[in-house]
Amino acid sequence: MTAVIFDLDGTLVDSAPDMHAALNRVLAERGRPALTLGQVRGFVGHGVPTLVRRAMVAVGAAEDSFDDWHDGYMRCYGEGICERTTPYPGVVETLELFAARGHRLGVCTNKPQGLTEALLDRLNLTPRFAAVLGGDTPFGRKPDPGVLREVVARLGGGPAVMIGDSAADIGAARGAGHPVLLFLGGYADAALDAGAADAAFNDWAMVPGLVEAALSSGTVSGRQVV
Incomplete structure (x- = not known):
């Protein structure tokens, strides 16, 4: 059967509140003002x-303090990785x-591997996916197609759709040469061309039909569903 591969943050789950x-x-520990949720998204x-x-x-933090900020974020996020994160409405039903x-399911995300696995575990989603790759593996980080190709390979190759x-x-x-569906309810910049x-x-109930259309034709001809 066909592979269906999902991004994680902003696609399967709304994780921005915990980020x-x-x-x-991290900002408070360094005496800096807080950011809004909209900024972080x-x-x-x-x-x-x-x-x-x-x-x-x-x-306005100095770039040479990046390692300290990065380590601080990894610690803080790891400690509170799934306090307010939830799957988007309709996601679990769509996966089921x-x-x-009989579709083979995978995750291809730029989130670090360890954090990805921890979050999927906390949400009880791990058993649903046969292949999961994060953005700190040797296969690269999206938009590099290498990581997506590897996920597809681990799912057995053949036709695939990215969401x-x-x-x-x-x-x-x-x-990677695969059709792609764009979730409009995620974190994309408003300037992103959905076309x-x-x-x-917007509605996950539409996704199975869109995937079937993409698999039957290799594309869904730029048709937009809102």
């Missing part, structure tokens, strides 16, 4: 180093439907 809390703990998508650097720039149809919420997800899918994906959606 926001962790970053603000805009920082997500390209891995922890980018998240931390964007936060540092926002408060895909599994019932994400960002330009990084679209870039990885295009580079760059094969289809865009």
Whole structure:
């Protein structure tokens, strides 16, 4: 059967509240002003180093203190990784439907591997995925298609569809030669062109039909579902 691969933050789960809390703990420890949840949502998508650097720039912290800030964030986020994080409405039901149809499921995220595995465990989602790769593995970080190719290979190869919420997800899918669906309820910048994906959606109930269309034709012809 076909592989369906998901981004994690901003696609399967709304994890920004816990990232926001962790970053603000780091800021408070260093005597810096707090960031808003909206700011942190805009920082997500390209891995922890980018998240931390964007936060540092926002408060005027010196780049040479990056290691300290990064270590602080990893500690704070690891301690509170799943206090307010939840799957988006309809996600669990969609995963169950895909599994019932025999699809092989994977996760391809720029979140570090250890944090990814910890979060999936806390949400009881780990058994649903046969392959999970984070952004700190030797296979690269999206939009590099290498990490997506590796997830597909671990799922047995063949046809695959990527589902994400960002330009990084679209870039990885295009580079790997797979159709991509864009979740409009995630963390993507408002300037992102949804037409760059094969289809865009707000409602997870639409996803099984969009995936089937993508698999039958190799694309869903830029059709946008809202």
